[in-house]
Amino acid sequence: MKYTISLTVSLLTCMVALGQEVPSKNEMTEFTVNGNCEMCKKRIEAAALNIKGVKMVRWDIPTRVLNVVYNAKKLNIESIHQAVAAAGHDTPIATAPDSVYAALPLCCLYERNDYN
Amino acid sequence: MKLLFFVFTVFFLSTLSAQNLLKGRVVAKNEKETIAISGANIFWLNTAIGTISNEEGAFELDYLGTNDRLVISYLGYKTDTLTLANNKTLIHFLKEDEGAQLEGVTVSQGRKTIQKSYFEAQNVIRVNSEELLKAACCNLSESFDTNPSIDVSFSDALTGTKQIQMLGLTSPYILFAEENIPSVRGAAQAYGLTFTPGPWIESIQITKGAGSVVNGFESITGQINTELLKPYTAQPIYVNAFRSGNGRVEGNAQWAQQLDDRWHTGLFIHANQRTQRTDRNEDGFLDMPLSEQLNLLNRWQYTDLQKGWVGFLNFRFMTDEKQLGQLDFSPAQANSSNWGSVIETQRWDTALKIGKVNPKLTYRSWGLQTAFSHHDQNAFFGNRIYDIQHESAYLNLIYNSIIGNTNTTFKTGINATYDSYDEQVDSTPWTRTDRNIGAYIEVSSNSEILNWVAGVRVDTHNNLGTFVTPRFHLRYTPFETAIIRAAVGQGRKAANIFAEQQKQFGSNRQIKIRNNGGAFYGLQPEKAWNYGVSYRQLLLRGNQQADITFDYYITRFENQVVIDWETPGAIQFYNVKGESFANSFQVAIDYAPSLQWNFRLAYKNYRVETRYDSGQKQLPLQPKNRYFFNVGWESKPGTNNQFWRWDLTWHGLGQQRLVVNPRDGTGRWAPAYSLLNSQLTRVFSSRFETYLGAENIGDYRQVNAIVAADQPFGLLFDSTQIYAPVFGQMAYLGVRWKIK
Numbered sequence: 001m002k003y004t005i006s007l008t009v010s011l012l013t014c015m016v017a018l019g020q021e022v023p024s025k026n027e028m029t030e031f032t033v034n035g036n037c038e039m040c041k042k043r044i045e046a047a048a049l050n051i052k053g054v055k056m057v058r059w060d061i062p063t064r065v066l067n068v069v070y071n072a073k074k075l076n077i078e079s080i081h082q083a084v085a086a087a088g089h090d091t092p093i094a095t096a097p098d099s100v101y102a103a104l105p106l107c108c109l110y111e112r113n114d115y116n
Numbered sequence: 117m118k119l120l121f122f123v124f125t126v127f128f129l130s131t132l133s134a135q136n137l138l139k140g141r142v143v144a145k146n147e148k149e150t151i152a153i154s155g156a157n158i159f160w161l162n163t164a165i166g167t168i169s170n171e172e173g174a175f176e177l178d179y180l181g182t183n184d185r186l187v188i189s190y191l192g193y194k195t196d197t198l199t200l201a202n203n204k205t206l207i208h209f210l211k212e213d214e215g216a217q218l219e220g221v222t223v224s225q226g227r228k229t230i231q232k233s234y235f236e237a238q239n240v241i242r243v244n245s246e247e248l249l250k251a252a253c254c255n256l257s258e259s260f261d262t263n264p265s266i267d268v269s270f271s272d273a274l275t276g277t278k279q280i281q282m283l284g285l286t287s288p289y290i291l292f293a294e295e296n297i298p299s300v301r302g303a304a305q306a307y308g309l310t311f312t313p314g315p316w317i318e319s320i321q322i323t324k325g326a327g328s329v330v331n332g333f334e335s336i337t338g339q340i341n342t343e344l345l346k347p348y349t350a351q352p353i354y355v356n357a358f359r360s361g362n363g364r365v366e367g368n369a370q371w372a373q374q375l376d377d378r379w380h381t382g383l384f385i386h387a388n389q390r391t392q393r394t395d396r397n398e399d400g401f402l403d404m405p406l407s408e409q410l411n412l413l414n415r416w417q418y419t420d421l422q423k424g425w426v427g428f429l430n431f432r433f434m435t436d437e438k439q440l441g442q443l444d445f446s447p448a449q450a451n452s453s454n455w456g457s458v459i460e461t462q463r464w465d466t467a468l469k470i471g472k473v474n475p476k477l478t479y480r481s482w483g484l485q486t487a488f489s490h491h492d493q494n495a496f497f498g499n500r501i502y503d504i505q506h507e508s509a510y511l512n513l514i515y516n517s518i519i520g521n522t523n524t525t526f527k528t529g530i531n532a533t534y535d536s537y538d539e540q541v542d543s544t545p546w547t548r549t550d551r552n553i554g555a556y557i558e559v560s561s562n563s564e565i566l567n568w569v570a571g572v573r574v575d576t577h578n579n580l581g582t583f584v585t586p587r588f589h590l591r592y593t594p595f596e597t598a599i600i601r602a603a604v605g606q607g608r609k610a611a612n613i614f615a616e617q618q619k620q621f622g623s624n625r626q627i628k629i630r631n632n633g634g635a636f637y638g639l640q641p642e643k644a645w646n647y648g649v650s651y652r653q654l655l656l657r658g659n660q661q662a663d664i665t666f667d668y669y670i671t672r673f674e675n676q677v678v679i680d681w682e683t684p685g686a687i688q689f690y691n692v693k694g695e696s697f698a699n700s701f702q703v704a705i706d707y708a709p710s711l712q713w714n715f716r717l718a719y720k721n722y723r724v725e726t727r728y729d730s731g732q733k734q735l736p737l738q739p740k741n742r743y744f745f746n747v748g749w750e751s752k753p754g755t756n757n758q759f760w761r762w763d764l765t766w767h768g769l770g771q772q773r774l775v776v777n778p779r780d781g782t783g784r785w786a787p788a789y790s791l792l793n794s795q796l797t798r799v800f801s802s803r804f805e806t807y808l809g810a811e812n813i814g815d816y817r818q819v820n821a822i823v824a825a826d827q828p829f830g831l832l833f834d835s836t837q838i839y840a841p842v843f844g845q846m847a848y849l850g851v852r853w854k855i856k
Contacts, residue, residue, distance in 0.1 A: 036150055049523060055518060055521050055522065056478070069477055102139075102141075102207055106141075106143065106172065107149055107150050110150070
């Protein structure tokens with residue numbers, strides 16, 4: 001009985017472990033980044049690509065989606081959000097500092113809709 | 117003390133007031149752009165405190181706190197009333213009032229037909245299909261007439277082909293590639309550029325200086341890559357017809373079809389003919405050869421974007437015949453007393469390209485390029501014979517990926533070539549087989565300020581031995597409007613002295629080769645270093661565009677095969693002993709004052725010298741100074757997309773050194789002269805257009821084109837000493853019709 005339980009437990013543990021994604025060297029993620037134009041594209045892509053472990057980035061102007069290929073063993077997704085936000089562009093989980101946002105060139109000012 | 121108190125008060129007050137100042141900007145969305153709203157009213161509701169935004173939409177206003185509401189209004193936009201929870205920089209987007217719409221402003225900018233690279237490390241000039249339409253442009257050799265980076269000589273009187281030069285050196289020193297597979301080499305060197313019809317060309321990329329190591333070790337002064345039309349993007353049905361005043365008739369037909377969602381195919385047909393016998397200078401010789409060519413290309417394209425597969429399969433067949441010589445000559449007469457020549461060429465080509473891009477990691481890809489060709493030329497020139505058969509196979513396997521991130525990319529791979537030559541020169545047969553295998557790596561680093569491409573390859577060649585070829589290109593942008601480029605690289609090549617210098621058979625000069633035990637006709641291979649710097653300054657940007665470019669390139673031969681025409685009655689080939697170099701300087705100005713007009717102006721200076729037996733000299737028939745001017749105009753398109761397109765090109769050629777011969781004597785120089793070409797196109801709709809043009813409008817001609825024309829079988833007969841067009845003014849007319 002004891003054996004059965006421990007076997008079941010270890011099997012379950014194995015299954016859970018298998019179900020969890022092992023961090024890979026070429027992980028992909030995509031999320032929306034606020035911005036408008038070609039200048040935004042350069043800034044957003046440069047900010048993300050400057051992080052060590054980020055291999056490829058592409059921000060699409062019409063859909064505002066940022067595609068990132070990164071080494072998940074070296075960094076987590078949050079740091080990508082933070083770096084992009086620090087450059088002045090809001091992401092779903094990170095907000096650009098007001099001073100950085102307000103200092104963006106005119107063409108890059110995106111609508112934030114927050115007054116509070 | 118009072119003063120101190122005053123200073124304190126002022127300081128305190130000013131910080132206080134700064135804290136209570138609301139800063140912000142009023143902006144709006146216009147199509148995709150964010151624009152500033154200047155002159156918007158910003159005021160606190162029910163107060164007299166308000167202001168107006170400036171040209172940048174910015175404003176400053178006292179901050180009154182959370183109890184008051186801020187009103188922002190502008191004509192044509194909805195008025196907004198806001199409660200500000202805290203005082204931070206306010207960026208406010210106004211929404212258009214649907215009731216009162218203001219007209220949007222469209223900004224259009226034409227695409228330049230010749231684009232110089234801005235971000236690449238290599239000095240690349242891209243020529244798109246619109247630019248190609250500017251010249252009479254019947255084949256690749258005529259595609260560079262409106263481009264100052266390439267020098268096109270007038271048609272050679274004997275063969276009617278145009279020679280091209282880059283940085284002062286002739287085409288054998290340029291690596292030609294067709295969709296990145298080396299072409300126009302070996303047996304095809306002399307006429308190969310005329311074997312690619314102009315209407316098949318999608319675009320051309322010209323790289324100055326030693327090119328990429330990916331395509332081989334052969335390029336010395338530069339690379340010219342031609343992209344052909346792809347079945348996927350080609351016009352479904354297209355025809356083109358051309359006729360010139362000197363009796364040249366050309367026809368092109370093209371058909372492209374989608375077979376299913378992955379396969380496309382295209383069939384491209386070209387035929388040309390010249391049957392009119394002309395002898396304006398009355399020397400008894402044809403001014404232009406009679407010719408006939410049929411050229412067929414069938415392409416298959418496979419694209420699977422989901423899985424990242426791309427493939428091309430090409431089949432090509434070409435047959436070409438030229439007849440030249442005395443007017444009364446007929447090829448049917450055996451052992452004719454008239455001097456004449458017939459050059460017959462047949463060529464088969466096939467190429468297979470497969471590429472696979474990793475659909476997730478798009479920076480990772482590999483490609484396989486293979487090509488086979490069979491070239492068979494049979495020719496006689498008076499009593500002389502020159503036959504050549506050339507079989508060629510090419511394989512290149514490339515892998516692309518990144519180092520760290522996509523700012524640093526690399527290409528690595530191996531390539532192998534096989535060439536077998538079988539030649540008959542008068543009574544002497546020559547055979548040779550070249551086998552080469554090489555491995556290369558090329559690393560590129562890209563940033564907005566500094567880019568570089570460093571490449572190296574190692575080759576093992578059965579006749580050249582094992583050697584290393586390094587190449588390096590750099591681009592630096594010290595400030596936004598300036599681009600500095602530098603390049604250094606090495607190249608080597610086997611001189612196919614008969615195929616490259618085929619015009620020598622148009623003379624009765626005795627061929628003398630100074631054998632020094634080399635593998636190539638007893639000669640050592642050619643080897644050179646190329647160094648170059650380029651500076652481009654943008655002068656105007658926006659609606660008016662202007663830039664100026666300075667280029668200085670040096671090619672220094674460590675070994676070269678000298679073609680020595682200096683002794684009458686002989687042509688000698690020997691490896692250079694002493695200095696051989698080509699220094700080229702170019703300054704070019706591009707100016708587009710509006711979308712309609714475009715001006716190009718260039719001056720080029722070439723010092724191309726080699727050490728002959730008779731001393732250090734500038735190459736014969738090579739102008740030291742060249743001038744170039746081109747003006748293009750396009751009318752604004754009408755409602756049916758109809759418009760006019762016009763352009764005028766002026767080529768000025770300085771004096772050219774002439775070799776000793778009975779016609780010119782000793783130590784003479786050919787006079788400077790200039791040529792004027794123009795073309796007018798009427799585009800009736802996006803489907804149909806017709807064009808009319810003239811070449812050599814000033815009718816400048818070299819009257820005494822052939823040396824000793826009265827004794828075509830004598831030792832001094834020489835049709836190669838030509839410094840100007842033999843055929844004068846020439847008008848032409850053509851139509852282009854995109855049926856579907």
